[in-house]
Amino acid sequence: MPPYKIRGVNLGGWMISEPWMMDSEWRTMGCYNGNQKMCSEFDCVAFLGQATADTSFNAHYARWITVDDIQRIHDVGLNTIRIPLGYWTYRDIVYEDNEHFPHVDLKYLDNIIAKAASLGMFVVIDLHGAPFAQKASDAFTGQCLPSSAFPAFFQQSQYDRASQWLSWMTERIHNTPSYKATIGIIEVVNEPQTDRDSGGMPQAERDTLTQVYYPQALQAVRSKEASLNVLASQQLHVQFMDQLWGAGNPKSNLPSLTSVAFDDHNYVGGAIPQGTGAKQADYMWYTCYDDNRLSDGNTPKVVQEFSLTVLGDIEWNSEFDPFASQNQAFYQQWWIAQQRLYEKTNGWIFWTWKTQLGNPRWDYSAAVTQGFIPGSQAGLDQAASRDVCSEYFGN
Numbered sequence: 001m002p003p004y005k006i007r008g009v010n011l012g013g014w015m016i017s018e019p020w021m022m023d024s025e026w027r028t029m030g031c032y033n034g035n036q037k038m039c040s041e042f043d044c045v046a047f048l049g050q051a052t053a054d055t056s057f058n059a060h061y062a063r064w065i066t067v068d069d070i071q072r073i074h075d076v077g078l079n080t081i082r083i084p085l086g087y088w089t090y091r092d093i094v095y096e097d098n099e100h101f102p103h104v105d106l107k108y109l110d111n112i113i114a115k116a117a118s119l120g121m122f123v124v125i126d127l128h129g130a131p132f133a134q135k136a137s138d139a140f141t142g143q144c145l146p147s148s149a150f151p152a153f154f155q156q157s158q159y160d161r162a163s164q165w166l167s168w169m170t171e172r173i174h175n176t177p178s179y180k181a182t183i184g185i186i187e188v189v190n191e192p193q194t195d196r197d198s199g200g201m202p203q204a205e206r207d208t209l210t211q212v213y214y215p216q217a218l219q220a221v222r223s224k225e226a227s228l229n230v231l232a233s234q235q236l237h238v239q240f241m242d243q244l245w246g247a248g249n250p251k252s253n254l255p256s257l258t259s260v261a262f263d264d265h266n267y268v269g270g271a272i273p274q275g276t277g278a279k280q281a282d283y284m285w286y287t288c289y290d291d292n293r294l295s296d297g298n299t300p301k302v303v304q305e306f307s308l309t310v311l312g313d314i315e316w317n318s319e320f321d322p323f324a325s326q327n328q329a330f331y332q333q334w335w336i337a338q339q340r341l342y343e344k345t346n347g348w349i350f351w352t353w354k355t356q357l358g359n360p361r362w363d364y365s366a367a368v369t370q371g372f373i374p375g376s377q378a379g380l381d382q383a384a385s386r387d388v389c390s391e392y393f394g395n
Contacts, residue, residue: 001184001185001237001261001300001346002079002080002122002184004079004347005343005346005347005384006079006080006122006302006346006347006348006349007077007078007079007080007347007348007380008073008078008079008080008081008082008122008124008347008348008349008350009073009078009080009081009082009349009350009351009352009353009364010081010082010083010084010304010305010349010350010351010352010353011065011069011081011082011083011084011112011352011353012084012351012352012353012354012355013025013064013352013354013355014061014064014065014083014084015061015083015084015085015086015089015104015109016041016084016085016086016128016129016139016140016142017029017031017040017041017044017057017060017139018139018140019031019037019038019039019040019139020139021352021355021356021357021362022064022355022356023037023356024356025060025064025356026038026044028060029044029056029057029059029060030044030048030052030053030056031043031044031047031048031056033047039139039144040139040141040142040143040144041057041086041100041101041102041139041142041143042099042100042101042142042143042144043100043143043144045057045100045101045102046100050100050103053100053102054102054103056102057102057104058102058103058104058105058108061104061105061108061109062108064354065112065353065354067111067112067115069353069354070112070115070116070119070121071115071119072365073121073353074119074121076364076365076368076375076376077374077375077376077377077378077379077380078121079120079121079122080121080122080123080124080347080349081112081116081121081122081123081124081349081353082123082124082126082304082349083109083112083113083123083124083125083126084126084128084129084140084190085109085125085126085127085128085129085169086101086104086128086129086141086142087127087129087130087131087142087161087162087165088101088102088104088129088142089104089106089109089165090164090165090168090169091103092164092168093131093161093164093165101142110176110178113176113178113179113182113183114178116182117177117178117179117181117182118178120182121182122182122184123182123183123184123185124183124184124185124186124187124239124302124304124349125169125173125183125185125186125187126186126187126190126239126304127162127165127166127186127187127188127189127190128140128141128190129141129142129143129190130153130158130162130189130190131153131158131161131162131165132145132149132152132153132155132158133145133149133152133153134152134153134154134189134190134191134192134193135191135192135193135197136149136150136152136193136197136198136199137197137198138191140190140191146199147197147198147199147200148199150193150199150202150204150205151202151204151205152202153189153192154192154193154202154204154205154208154209154213155204155208156208156212159208159212159213159216159217162188162189162213162217163216163217163219163220164220166186166188166217166220166221166224167220167221167223167224169186170186170220170221170224170225170236171224171228173186173236174224174225174228174230174234175228180234183236184236184237185236185237185238185239185261185302186221186236186237186238186239187239187240187263187304188213188214188217188218188238188239188240189213189217189240189241190241190263191241191245191265192205192209192241192245192247193205193247194245194246194247195246196246201246201247205247205248206248209247209248210247210248210249210250210252210253211252211253212253214240214250214253214254215253215254215255217238218238218254218255218256218260219255221236221238222235222238232258232259235258235259236259237259237260237261237300238259238260238261239260239261239262239263239302240254240260240261240262240263241262241263241265242262242263242264242296242298242301243296243297243298244264244293244295244296244298245263245264245265250262250298251298261300261301261302261346262298262299262300262301262302263301263302263304264293264298264301264302264303264304264345265303265304265305265306266291266293266303266305266306266342267305267306267307267309268283268286268287268291268306268309268310268338269307269309269310269311269312269315270311271283271286271290271291272286272310272311274311274313275313277314278310278311278314278319279319280319280320280327280330280334281392283310283334284330284333284334284337284389284392284393285393287334287337287338287341287389288337288341288388288389288392288393289389291341293341293342293344293345294344294345299345299346300345300346301345301346302345302346302347302348302349303342303345303347303348303349304348304349305349305350305351306338306342306348306350306351307350307351307361307362308322308331308334308335308338308360308361308362308367308372309359309361309362310361315361322359322360322361322370322372323370328370328371328372331360331361331367331370331372332371332372333388333391333392335367335372335373335383336383336386336388337388337389337392339380339383339384340383340384340386340388340389343384350364352364353365354366360372
C-alpha cells in the first residue's frame with residue numbers, strides 16, 4: 001500500500017461496458033438492435049458476431065479512456081486509478097463455444113498502465129466480471145445473468161477459473177516493468193451477490209465464497225509470486241470486499257493477513273430512506289456523524305466506489321438539482337465531508353472518471369468542471385483539512 005492517502009477514480013465503462021452510463025457510446029458500438037438496447041457485453045457480442053464485435057469493442061477501448069485521460073486525472077490532483085477487468089481478458093479460460101465476449105487487445109491496457117507508471121501513479125487491478133457472473137442482472141459482470149441461474153460463479157469450477165485469471169494477471173504484473181512499477185493491489189472479485197440484490201444471496205455463496213474462494217484466490221496470487229521469487233516486500237496486496245458489503249466476513253478463512261487489503265463501496269444515496277422528503281442536511285448529517293467505514297475492523301481499507309448521488313425520486317428536485325446555482329455550495333460541502341470520512345481509511349476511488357449521463361454526481365471530470373470537487377492536489381489537501389461538518393452545523 002502506498003504511504004500516502006489514495007485519491008483516485010475508476011475507469012468505469014472502459015474494459016467492461018456498462019450501458020446505463022454510456023448510452024451513446026453503446027449505440028456507436030452497435031449494441032442496439034433498432035431501439036432494443038443489448039443488456040451486456042455478452043448480449044452485444046452474441047448479437048454482432050465475434051469478428052464484428054472484436055472490431056467494435058477494441059475501437060471502444062481505444063477511445064473511451066486514452067493516455068490523455070490519465071494525464072488529466074493526474075493533473076486534477078489524483079494519484080490512483082482502479083481498472084475493472086473481466087475474466088475474458090485471459091482468453092485461455094473462456095469457453096469459446098458458448099461465452100460471448102470480445103477478444104480484448106491488451107495493448108490498450110498496456111498503454112494506460114504505462115502512462116500511469118510514467119506519472120508515478122498507483123493502480124488497482126480489479127476482477128470486476130467473474131466467470132459465470134457473481135451478481136444477478138448486472139452488466140458490470142459482463143452478462144445480465146438471471147438469479148435463477150445461480151449458483152453461477154459460486155461453484156468450484158468457476159472459482160478455479162477465477163484463480164487461473166488471478167495467477168495469470170499476477171505473473172503479468174510482476175514480469176511487465178510498467179505494471180510492476182505502478183500496480184499494488186489485485187482485487188479477487190467485485191461486489192458479489194448480497195441479500196440486498198434480486199434473488200438474494202444463494203446458499204452456495206454463503207457456504208463457499210469466504211470459506212473456499214477467498215483463501216484459494218489468495219493462494220493463487222501467493223503461489224505465483226513464490227514461483228517468480230517475488231520478495232515479501234514486493235508482494236501485491238490481495239484485496240477482498242469488506243464485511244460491510246454484506247457477503248460474509250472476508251477474514252474468516254484467510255490463512256494470513258499479510259499484504260491483504262479490503263474494498264469498501266459506499267453509495268450514500270440509499271442511506272436515507274425513500275419517501276422521507278430528504279433534505280441536504282440529512283445527507284450532510286449522515287456523512288458527518290452517522291457513517292463509519294471502519295466499523296467492521298477490516299483494515300487496511302480503501303473506499304473504492306462512491307459518488308455524489310442521492311435517491312432517485314429526489315435527485316432532480318429543487319433541493320438536489322446539480323445544475324441549480326443554489327445547490328452548488330451543498331455539493332461542495334458534501335464532497336468535502338465524504339472526502340474527509342474516507343480519508344480515515346487508506347483513501348478513496350470515485351465511481352467514475354467519465355460518463356454520458358449528463359450528471360456530475362456520477363462523473364468526476366464533470367464534477368470538477370462544475371466546481372463540486374477541487375481540481376488540484378492543493379485543493380484536495382485544503383478540503384481534507386477543512387472541518388466542513390462543524391461549519392455546516394455550527395458545532
